[in-house]
Amino acid sequence: MTDTTQRFFVSYAGPDRAWAEWVGWQLKRAGHQVELDRWDWQTGDDFVQKMNLALHGADAVVALFSKKYFAAERWTGDEWSATVATRGRLVPVAIEALADDDIPALLRNRLYQGLHGLDEPAATAALLEAVHGPVPPAGPVAFPGAASPDSDTEPDPQRPRLPSSVGLPEVWSVRRRNPDFSGREAEMVQLRTGLLSGHQAVVQALHGMGGIGKTQIALEYAHRFGSQYDLVWWVDAEQADQLPVRYTELADRIGIAKSDAGSEANAHALLQHLRTRHRWLLILDNADQPDQIEPWLPEGPGHVVITSRNPDWHGIAHQSDLDVFTRTDSQAYLQSRIPGITTGQADLLARDLGDLPLALAQAAGVLRSGMSLDRYRQLLTTNTARLLQESDVRDYPAPLAATVNIAATRLTDDGHSDATALLRLGAFLGPDIIPTAWLETARPRLATIPGDPDDPMWLRNALQHLGRFGLARTDFDTFQIHRLTQAILRTQPSPDQAAAICDDVTTVLAAVNPGDPQSPADWPTWASLTAHLTTPHVTTAVADQPDLRATLLKAAHFLIRSGLPRAAHGLATALHQAWSTDLGPDHPDTLTCAQFLGHASGDLGDYAKARSIIENTYVRRRRVLGEDHPDTLHSANDAGTTLTYLGK
Numbered sequence: 001m002t003d004t005t006q007r008f009f010v011s012y013a014g015p016d017r018a019w020a021e022w023v024g025w026q027l028k029r030a031g032h033q034v035e036l037d038r039w040d041w042q043t044g045d046d047f048v049q050k051m052n053l054a055l056h057g058a059d060a061v062v063a064l065f066s067k068k069y070f071a072a073e074r075w076t077g078d079e080w081s082a083t084v085a086t087r088g089r090l091v092p093v094a095i096e097a098l099a100d101d102d103i104p105a106l107l108r109n110r111l112y113q114g115l116h117g118l119d120e121p122a123a124t125a126a127l128l129e130a131v132h133g134p135v136p137p138a139g140p141v142a143f144p145g146a147a148s149p150d151s152d153t154e155p156d157p158q159r160p161r162l163p164s165s166v167g168l169p170e171v172w173s174v175r176r177r178n179p180d181f182s183g184r185e186a187e188m189v190q191l192r193t194g195l196l197s198g199h200q201a202v203v204q205a206l207h208g209m210g211g212i213g214k215t216q217i218a219l220e221y222a223h224r225f226g227s228q229y230d231l232v233w234w235v236d237a238e239q240a241d242q243l244p245v246r247y248t249e250l251a252d253r254i255g256i257a258k259s260d261a262g263s264e265a266n267a268h269a270l271l272q273h274l275r276t277r278h279r280w281l282l283i284l285d286n287a288d289q290p291d292q293i294e295p296w297l298p299e300g301p302g303h304v305v306i307t308s309r310n311p312d313w314h315g316i317a318h319q320s321d322l323d324v325f326t327r328t329d330s331q332a333y334l335q336s337r338i339p340g341i342t343t344g345q346a347d348l349l350a351r352d353l354g355d356l357p358l359a360l361a362q363a364a365g366v367l368r369s370g371m372s373l374d375r376y377r378q379l380l381t382t383n384t385a386r387l388l389q390e391s392d393v394r395d396y397p398a399p400l401a402a403t404v405n406i407a408a409t410r411l412t413d414d415g416h417s418d419a420t421a422l423l424r425l426g427a428f429l430g431p432d433i434i435p436t437a438w439l440e441t442a443r444p445r446l447a448t449i450p451g452d453p454d455d456p457m458w459l460r461n462a463l464q465h466l467g468r469f470g471l472a473r474t475d476f477d478t479f480q481i482h483r484l485t486q487a488i489l490r491t492q493p494s495p496d497q498a499a500a501i502c503d504d505v506t507t508v509l510a511a512v513n514p515g516d517p518q519s520p521a522d523w524p525t526w527a528s529l530t531a532h533l534t535t536p537h538v539t540t541a542v543a544d545q546p547d548l549r550a551t552l553l554k555a556a557h558f559l560i561r562s563g564l565p566r567a568a569h570g571l572a573t574a575l576h577q578a579w580s581t582d583l584g585p586d587h588p589d590t591l592t593c594a595q596f597l598g599h600a601s602g603d604l605g606d607y608a609k610a611r612s613i614i615e616n617t618y619v620r621r622r623r624v625l626g627e628d629h630p631d632t633l634h635s636a637n638d639a640g641t642t643l644t645y646l647g648k
Contacts, residue, residue, distance in 0.1 A: 007033045008091075008131070009058035013068035014185030017192060018225050019095045019115075021160040023062060026124055027131065060089035062131070065112060066096045070104060093130050095163075120162040163227045171231040171254055174283070177223040180361070182336060183329030184217055187322065191221055194318050195303045201274075203297055205306040205313040208322035209470040209482060210403040211358030214307035217322070218283050221305065229303075230279040237284035237306075240292035243267065247296070267296070275300040283307070288468065290316050309407070309470025321473075324355035324482070333357075337364035345373055352380050354431065354483045358400050362388065384487035404488045407469045418458055419465035421449045423481070426472065427490050428498075428505050430535035431483035433475075435528060436463070442511040446504045448497075490537070502541040509533065510547045517558035526558040534559075534571050543578040549589050556596040565603035572597035586624050591617055591631070598638060607645045614638045 008027050012020040024036045035058065063069070092112035100108055113130035115123045187206075194204045206214045222232050231254070235246045247267035251257035256273055257266045274280060280302035287293045288310045297304060297316070306317055313319050325333065330350035335341055341349075353359040366387075367376055379387045388401040398406070412420050425448060426434060436459055439446075444453045451458055463479055466472040473480045481489075493501060514529050515522030532538050533555050542548045552575055559568035576597050579590040594617040602610035618635035625632050 005031055005033060006059040007057060009061050010034060010036045010064070011061050012064040013066060013071065014188060015068050015224060016064050016066055016095060017189065018160065018163040018228060019064050022162055023064065023127060025160045026127055030128060060091050062091045062093065065092050065094040065098060065103065067098065067102055070102060091130050093127060123162050161228055168226045169230050169232055171233065174219065174222045174232055174234045178216055178219060180337060181216060181220045182333045183325055184213065187217055187320065188221060190320060191217065192225065201299045201302055201304060203304040203306065203317035205308055205317035205319050206322055207308045207311045207313065207319060209473065209485070210309060210407055211356050211400050212322045212324065213357040214322055215285055216357070218285065218305050218307050222281065222283060228279065229281045232281045234283045234285060237287035237293060240289045243296045271298050274298040274302055277302065281305070310468045311474070312468065325357055325360065327355060330355045330360055333360055334364060338367050341373065349373065349377065352377055356482060356484055359388065359484050362399055384484065385491040388484060388488060400484060401488050404485050407471050408489065411465060411469050411471065416465045418449060418451050419462040422462045423466055423471055424489060424493060424501055425504055426481045427486040428501050428541065430532035430538050431481065431486060432531035433478040433480045436477050436479065438508050438512055442508045445507050448500050448504050505538065506542050506545045506548055509542065510551065517554045518561050523558065523562050526555065530555045530559060534567050539571065539574045543575055544582055553589065553592050556593065560596060560599050560603065565600045568596060569600035569604060572600055586620050591621055595635060595638065602642060602645065607642060611642045611646060614642050
């Protein structure tokens with residue numbers, strides 16, 4: 001490190017990543033040290049800790065001012081305010097035209113250097129002047145009308161371009177940008193970083209369930225970083241055998257196609273051409289057949305982005321498993337689309353929709369058309385599948401209900417009967433993760449799963465197909481089906497089929513042995529099981545099953561002992577109502593359930609209700625079980641404790 005070398009931290013908004021790369025490159029080229037989040041930070045690092053260390057270790061913070069930079073929800077506000085508060089050196093440069101109102105009052109009196117609208121040599125000079133301070137000319141000053149020579153006689157193809165110096169590339173075939181795109185900054189950075197990780201063709205596969213937003217991320221990437229490429233081409237890859245035709249269209253666009261050659265010959269000519277061409281990006285959308293796609297993946301110094309439901313791209317592409325929105329992203333999206341919705345309302349709606357991007361987009365469209373939020377949330381619980389058939393979302397080809405039904409139909413039509421049966425069974429469980437060990441244990445007694453129950457590979461094969469069609473998230477020992485996918489699938493079986501599936505759900509849950517509900521060592525297993533038992537449709541389905549009554553009571557006990565009284569109250573209330581009718585109010589299991597309901601009410605602070613329930617249970621147990629029965633004595637103790645809490 002020389003006397004003139006400085007350490008810079010580049011502070012920028014996520015959508016301005018292309019600018020940040022260019023600024024970081026120029027500063028490094030000038031001999032400085034640069035920290036630019038994902039250039040230097042690893043997945044899993046504590047973001048806040050890394051940011052604090054970078055701010056304290058930097059000689060200056062280069063802040064890339066833009067309208068997005070000052071958005072209220074961004075971390076950039078913490079970065080520049082921390083620098084100002086600690087009297088650190090802030091180097092502001094504007095990358096787009098800003099009005100005074102766009103800039104916070106605390107920063108309006110600061111001089112900033114504008115880079116927008118300049119060509120690259122002028123922008124480079126302006127950036128270095130902002131960093132080093134103004135330097136008077138040492139020699140003759142060039143005539144203002146003279147063209148600025150390009151400083152690079154041999155441009156480095158890996159060097160970031162000045163984003164404003166060029167528009168979209170001349171060879172461009174991508175549909176219009178989605179103006180409602182929001183969030184996904186971490187995924188966008190991960191995608192960009194992955195594509196910049198090598199000099200030869202880098203292939204990145206974005207995979208996840210239908211409606212997760214794979215295509216939207218690829219589309220936003222193409223527009224956000226289009227200026228860094230000379231060629232960007234979007235290919236519909238759902239039908240892999242049509243790739244040569246799609247490639248021929250591109251070959252014709254760049255002038256290398258031969259009219260007398262077939263599509264395969266022209267496609268191979270394109271692949272050969274891309275071997276020697278720099279700065280190109282191909283996006284293969286809906287590519288769900290890795291084995292058929294692999295022979296048509298180009299090589300050379302360019303980038304390929306694949307979107308797919310299929311997670312099996314090992315050995316072919318670097319993989320990014322996309323999840324639903326974070327709750328913060330869901331709230332921000334809903335508040336940007338639905339005027340007047342509060343943060344609390346957005347949080348409740350996002351929870352109901354499981355943070356699934358397509359479902360959020362559909363909900364925003366319906367709510368903007370006049371339906372009240374309360375009515376929409378009510379319909380979500382009673383008419384989920386019907387509600388999710390409605391969509392006027394232009395940027396998704398089909399509403400969520402159709403997306404799920406198409407995938408499920410393809411699964412069935414391809415002859416995967418065991419996967420179809422497993423999908424239906426999973427739809428009647430809860431939306432939390434399902435340990436595969438539960439299915440393995442219960443398999444010999446599952447009536448709705450076809451095939452050989454002793455086949456050791458049945459579950460692996462079935463889950464592979466569910467993952468391929470984007471109907472479930474699979475891991476090495478668990479799988480999970482989104483709550484809205486479940487709701488849509490639960491409408492498909494006939495009443496008799498649904499009853500048989502519910503019997504199998506009971507079999508699966510009854511086969512789980514979670515241990516002692518009072519032992520913290522066993523609580524992780526209990527937590528996994530109760531996540532399903534407390535799901536309303538599961539509770540309703542299994543409440544009348546004798547094989548599960550003991551487990552359900554232990555689940556309520558676990559929830560109380562582990563400090564989850566609200567969940568315990570909900571479960572005990574549903575069970576007590578069902579059992580009071582089916583078994584009678586004096587049945588021992590009904591009375592034990594009432595005991596836990598009283599406990600949960602007291603833990604929630606409703607001591608008057610707790611007293612009423614506990615004293616009623618005490619009276620019934622004395623009559624049914626006798627004065628000296630342990631359960632009667634337990635109720636007597638509970639009654640005394642509750643009176644103590646009430647000051648009596």
